[in-house]
Amino acid sequence: MTQHLVDSRAPRDLTAFIAELPKAELHVHHVGSASPRIVSELAARHPDSEVPTDPAALVDYFTFTDFAHFVEVYLSVVDLIRTPEDVRLLTYEVARDLARQQVRYAELTITPFSSTRRGIDERAFMDAIEDARKAAEAEFGTVLRWCFDIPGEAGLEAAEETARLATDERLRPEGLVSFGLGGPEVGVPRPQFKPYFDRAIAAGLHSVPHAGETTGPETVWDALTHLRAERIGHGTSSAQDPKLLAHLAEHRIALEVCPTSNIATRAVRTLDEHPIKEFVEAGVVVTINSDDPPMFGTDLDNEYAVAARLLGLDERGLAELAKNAVEVSFLDAAGKARIKDEIDTYTAGWLDR
Ligand SMILES: Nc1ncnc2c1ncn2[C@@H]1O[C@H](CCC(=O)c2cccc(C(=O)O)c2)[C@@H](O)[C@H]1O
């Protein structure tokens, strides 16, 4: 896994620029953000778990043969989160890791079904994430928002539960802005989730399903048509369909691109074959994200370095990418303006040195 990080490193001066660049992260999973430090702490609380605690062993454990293997390992980490205090710790510590990378705003994808079906009380779950969100904003200055996603493979029972948790006025957390769909795509057609997305959208949530990560462009069309997607998680296979690319560009439907993830799950063979450049050339709004960073041996800074290399970007180009993410985020207009100004001021100062 660390190989991705070493091979993709941008020139040294760009790496330093990226490290301090204010950023927004739009596609990062809650459990998938558990760093070796957080995993060790959780595993110490629950010593019967099969997840290794030694960071070196974790690198091997987080080496995937394919997407199905990734989900299997992912669920073993989900099994480490058993109490509301585990949920709070994970959320708060993930925010600390984001803040270290100058992430000012993040939409964290949370799968509440995975926790409630494992017996965590739903009210206590919501309180735990909200408590961590408020503490993180006050202490680290990072604003968190939530995307609740349906784990597609878990079936319509999971869809129903996720829609209920996202739309019940008594439960719905203040930080919730969007509704998603994750997990495997093969054998999990998107149209069946339409009624659940309809309910979420009617309740004021934005639609951001994963699509075209592990199946073809028809899945992206399904996400647009049936789930009324406003952004697409990955959308990698869109590159195979010029009409789809034109549609995404025309309607400013952004792709949440996570390059290293696509290699780690074997969705794309090598970074050099990643279609990110085709997206940009077709005029599609591209955002750079990290997905499940410790599991993929990456972080958001490294994903920006990868993008700089694949797209041939300089500091200004990287600043534009960072502003894309802010622009298509679900933050309010004043919040967007503040972060974009900060990006501009930082970039101008850097180039004037
Ligand atoms: N790159 C990714 N692409 C897609 N998804 C990704 C990605 N990274 C992380 N995920 C997450 O994986 C979960 C998968 C969980 C799942 O399928 C499942 C199936 C059956 C039972 C249960 C359970 O909890 O009992 C869960 C999704 O909810 C999603 O949030």
Ligand SMILES: [Zn+2]
């Ligand atoms: Zn994802």
